[in-house]
Amino acid sequence: MLRRLAALGRELRKPALEQADAQTRLFGEAAALDSIGLVTLIADLEEDIRAATGKTVTLADEKAMSRLTSPFRRVDLLAEYIVEVVTR
Incomplete structure (x- = not known):
C-alpha cells in the first residue's frame, strides 16, 4: 500500500x-x-488486491461506511481493514 501511495x-x-x-x-x-x-x-x-490474490473485493462498502472509525482515515486503519476484507 505504501508503494501505491x-x-x-x-x-x-x-x-x-x-x-x-x-x-x-x-x-x-x-x-x-x-x-x-x-x-x-x-x-x-482493489485492482492490486485482485492481481495479487485473484479475489475481487469492494473496499468502500456498507461495512466500511458504517464503522465508528472510518478505515479510510489513516494508512494503518486501511491496512487492517484490507486484511479483514481479504480474509472474509
Whole structure:
C-alpha cells in the first residue's frame, strides 16, 4: 500500500503521500487526499488486491461506511481493514 501511495503522491504532487507511513491521514480533516484522490486510491488498491490474490473485493462498502472509525482515515486503519476484507 505504501508503494501505491507514493505513486499516487507523485501523480498528484503531494509529498505527504510520497513519504506516507502508518499514521498518515488519508481522508478527513488535515488529510493528504481529497474525495477524488481517495476514490482513485481505493480503485487502485482493489485492482492490486485482485492481481495479487485473484479475489475481487469492494473496499468502500456498507461495512466500511458504517464503522465508528472510518478505515479510510489513516494508512494503518486501511491496512487492517484490507486484511479483514481479504480474509472474509
